[in-house]
Amino acid sequence: MVSHTMAEKILSRSAGREVHSGEYVWASPDLIYIHDILGPLTYDVYRQMNEGKGFYTGKFVIVHDHIFPPKDIQSAENVQQMKQFSRELDAEFVKGGEGIEHTLLVERGIIKPGQLILGGDSHTVTSGAVGAMGIGMGSTDIAATLALGRNWFMVPDTMKIMLSGEYPEFVTSKDIILKILGEIGVNGANYRAMEFHSDDGLKLSLDDRLSLSNMTVEAGAKAGMCVPSDEVFRYYADMGENVEEILPDSSAKYFSQINLDVTDLRPQVARPFSPDNVVDVSEVKGIELDQVYIGNCANGTLSDLREAAEILKGSQVHSRVRLIVVPATRNIYKKALDEGLIKKLVDAGATIAPSTCGACAGLHMGVLGKGETALSNTNRNYRGRMGHPESRVYLSGTYVCAASAIEGKISDPREFA
């Protein structure tokens, strides 16, 4: 009996025939989504290829999230162009402020388990949180898919990640993915898919899954899928969405397997200038900070805001530090208001920013100057990622960010409480 990984099953369904890792296939995605920064080039290229609608018949969504609110004339005009593009191709346009695309489209049930999804953004892998195969591509590939209705894919080999154990206090799935990045490196999953499994003892919430899948691209992965649990399927059933249950076969062939027992895991920090430059928090304690940033496409979830409020409640952010908190979607913001989290954060001296990719990508709302140092629960710390080429970014989970914002330097939340 032939057995398949999730990547093989999803690409087989989309290609209309049984395919295996290593094959090249033409396939049509179920969903394509783009945003206001890389979308304009997609529009430009599309118009060179085709006039009006193409042969793509799936869902096409354009989200304004990267520079919201627009910070200058050019960014405002880019959004106008995206509205025009959505009219020409009957795409759904999501206006700015609703949320950061990867989180928002999961929240709204537009991203569904088992789907093949193309996004004009490398963090499209985040849709793997619900067991979709989300693949990032460039503007020309997206335009070509909209015109032709299909594109070519290599069916990737898959690395299986087996998670077990129990989370220690102040350790989250962000620490899991940072730990894995530290082990396999930024090239460790290039051209491959990653598939996360967990044993019955370790429950991964949807927010945990978003955090894991989001950073798989930091290892070079083409897709990073969490095997959907009953809870994930229930999430869609509650929304009235019918979804296909695509799960890996137990005898599927994997390129490699990593086993990680989280019981002994400590809070992790990635040092500049690479997300795989990872150490235990104890090794970077005391590094002085100018900015702490909480929230992006994976870690602006309600769980993250709860973690931040748990630490910051009743304390004050250090006088030298600006703390910027970005709820990933408007809905998360509302829930955080209802739970009283926002008040705790604001009382502590945090600034709540609108849902935007903002400073995570060095765009606006918290760009770093020369020589500045930030700690962030986002996903990239390359040279110049959040601003000046001589600024420095450390990456960690939300607990470490919140504790460090109070202390004004990188701190271990376990000693803090």
Place this chain on the structure above:
Amino acid sequence: MKGTLFVFGDNVDTDVIAPGGYLHLGMDQLLIHTMEALDPDFHRTVKKGDIIIAGENFGSGSSREQAPLVLRDAGISFVAAKSFARIFFRNSFNVGLPLALISDVSAVRNRHEVEYDLENGYIKDLTGGGEVAIEVPKGPLMDILNSGGMINFVRQELEKIRGKSGPG
């Protein structure tokens, strides 16, 4: 062909090649900031016909196609690296920036004048005299390259489809 060789290390990422803060402003702005975090003079010295050699995982990070575009627009003839990040690899062929694979980089030096031939697979250091072999990747991309890039490929495919089924 002759040009100047620029040598970079492993994991040159797309934020270094095309910094995020200038993306929304278009290619002109990116051209004066490309590679500045690694080499502030790069944009002033690079000229048409120059080439880049790098280590593993060149182009890692974002899906921004502006990364291969800005190198192409800066005049870079091709990038030879030990390996390329997945999205950058596709994007480069789509926008017409050729890529080559290289295993040994020891015989050529940064900022030296070189003579190169992509088809015959070599880079020769005209100052030091050393030579390295390069290999152009193969695969289904050849159909797209032979059509003159992804835009032409799609236009031809659309003509074929519409030719069969009539206009529209």
